[in-house]
Amino acid sequence: MSKLSKGITLGVLALTTGLLLAGCGKAEGKALDTKKVTVGVTSGPHQELMEEVAKQAKKDGLEIKIKSFDDYNTPNTALNDGDLDANSYQTIPFLDQQVKDKNYKIQKVFKTVAFPLGVYSKKIKSLDELKAGDKVGVPNDPSNEYRALKLLQKAGVIKLKAGVEEKATKNDIAENPKKIEIVELEASQIPNQLGELSSAVINTNFAMGAGLTINKDSIYHEPLKNNPYPNVFVVRTENKDDKVVKELKKYYQSAETKKFIEKRFKGSVVPAF
Structure with missing residues (x-):
């Protein structure tokens, strides 16, 4: 191979490698879809609440796919690994302990409800x-x-x-x-x-x-009012400022959602916002 051919080949390889690396970097920081998100919840009240939020969001063209779990550990693992876009089921101390113990790159973005123990x-x-x-x-x-x-x-x-x-x-x-x-x-x-x-x-x-x-x-x-253990909505840290997260907060903390909580749960679950 001539020196010219070798130079062209190496140049193409370098350019291709650079594009691939750039593409990978972009994927890692990709914002959540503004039209469809997958949210993990525990079965029961959290699922019912997210179904109510999904109804509100659907009217504006945002589809919320809900995945229900029967344990407290899997939803955080699934979120950290990218199988979920968000989850809604846990208190702040529980989240903090999981992040500390397992080095998850996830964080709370807004308060949801409190479940008095x-x-x-x-x-x-x-x-x-x-x-x-x-x-x-x-x-x-x-x-x-x-x-x-x-x-x-x-x-x-x-x-x-x-x-x-x-x-x-x-x-x-x-x-x-x-x-x-x-x-x-x-x-x-x-x-x-x-x-x-x-x-x-x-x-x-x-x-x-x-x-x-x-x-x-x-x-x-525990106290039904001003409960010290609010639950929180959680996303991967890289997505905390995404546009769709702000939209989800708007639906979750709406007057319509608050009315649903008070009517459906009669004090067993209370708004924390």
Whole structure:
């Protein structure tokens, strides 16, 4: 091959490589589609809410495809890996812990609703009735277990060690005057186990899925107003300022959505915006 031919060939290869690299870089920072997005939710209230938001968005030509999950971990993995465009199902402490533990490149963009955590029972009417050896169920994922233990502490059932953080478990209980047994369970499975327990702290979405409401069925619960654990809408960090995210916020935080929340959930789920 002549020097001229070699030069032309190398030049073409360099140009092609440069274009390919430029194309790859553009793909990584690609904005979300303004006409169609896929949002992950947990089944129950979050799914119902997103279906309401989708109805509003559809009128303006935005299609929201909803994917429902039955656990708290998969939606964040799916979002981080690009299988979802966004998700809507989690509290800020849970999100922060997942990002810290798994190095996800995802972040909150706006508040949605709050699900006051409640204690439920088929055997007692008050936590004062707990006695030695009684089993009390709590969610086993880090932030929800901490939240459940804090609720039991507020009720005077237990006392946690000073300075415990979001990863607190039953091993961080400093005082247990009633000598109850804390049973750590997968959050979605607790309603199915309620009959085997004296009582249990159940996340509202799973409680509602089992036909339980916080106002009628819980024996103790978090504040219904100004709840300290709002849920948030989450996207990949690179998409936080995308145009469609602002549109989704507009539909989710609309007066129409607020009216739907208040009518459909009657206090078990409350607007956090």
